[in-house]
Amino acid sequence: MKSDPKERYLAIDIGGSHIKSTILNMDGEMQIEYQKITTPKNATPDQVIESIATLIKDFSEYDKISIGFPGFIKNGVVQTAPNLNNKAFKNFNLSQAIASKFNKPVRLVNDADMQGLGVVSRVGLEMVITLGTGFGTALFMDGKLLPHLELAHLPVRKGMDYDDFIGDKALEADGLEKWNAKLKEVLETFSAVINYDSLFLSGGNAKKINFDLDKNIKLVGNRDGIKGGMFLWKEEDGYCVRTVNPI
Template identity: 45%
Template sequence: MKSAMDDQALARQTGPRTLAIDVGGTGLKASVLDNAGGMLVNRLRVPTPYPCRPDILLAALAELTAPLPTFDRVSIGFPGVIRGGRVITAPHFDTKAWRDFALEAAISRLFDKPARVLNDAEIQGLGIIAGRGLEVVLTLGTGLGSAVFADGMLAPHLELAQHPISKGATYNDYVGDAARHAHRPKKWNRRVLKMIRIVESLLHYDVLYLGGGNSANIIVDLPHNVRVTSNDAGITGGFCLWNEAFWHSGRDK
């Protein structure tokens, strides 16, 4: 007699699989998710190629994902403003080459599968949030990514990375990877705390999540409603793009 666990295992094998890709300023990561959003295999990672024009990125993604299991659809997180599947800004890459690039359609053609694209911090948030109250996600990587959710629904995109925070420096300048390498760990961590205080005064969030690769370098005590989260959420959050209610309400914000 089959057990409930057997049924769950069968469902995971037969349901739609999602190729989830996280495009970062430093690295490209990918895995395939089962129909419950879990990773079927450990994520693969390669350095982000530079210069990173659309044709170069697409070729790198094809090579990165070649060893992965088969899949039925594609989710991709991109470090910039995305609207209607097109790139509005790509601050870490060749901005002119990426302006108004139809990334969603290009990914769909590349893999011959339906594809959905959203900002990378917003996808990471989808893999983290509880869906209650005002939740903010900040990703610490090459630069700073940001996403805001109200009761699980995506708020209009806030490109906090480009906003001044101190003496004309943007958030990217202040807490990005270049700043982390330029200053001692304690000073960089003090900058992170200052950023948290400012964001709290702006948004009065219930919970703030810190993700991205550099969140592992936080060594200070954080406020009680600030949590460091797994960087794997940049992959697993891609599963949520296929929630139709979320997709149609949040796609063009």
């Protein structure tokens, strides 16, 4: 895809606790200060869209919109939203709704996928894990985004998936020491199962890790990951990423 060197991208990271946004240039550099707003509790699609409108009302001009969403996305349509109003988001075409609301082309992917595009080294098999309200994952081969797997919903204990096991609610219930012990177990499991070359840990709870990480594991921040909103437009329009235009 040929891009205008002056293009600017509105990058939006929708999280269970906050919605974050900035505008990026073609080099992934922030053109305005990184902004955030609280995500409404049990948020519906309309509430998320209105929150975005409030957040960006004073933003400067942009050409395209990139969105990271905390759930499974298929062809721009939300399939799951476990940390928002899951029922309201089921089969909701969020990319089309946002494209039409703001009259710009949209690319919508899982939030860990977009974060990963901003932080991976683009060498070998790389994994991104986000530790926030829930547990997010993304996989890349030599920098190419691979089809998304909702590994957060694999069972880890009876009646418990990884979202339950290591997400915000687990941290609150278990306390920091127990949560770290569980996280160490999780990282060992994914190292054995995925056999990644590099792992990047992001999200608000990544800063709470209190044990030494393997040499091929790196901590990265949300501000590093949001530049994935620029790289998202360098991906081929296809199975993993689809452009949705305003109607």
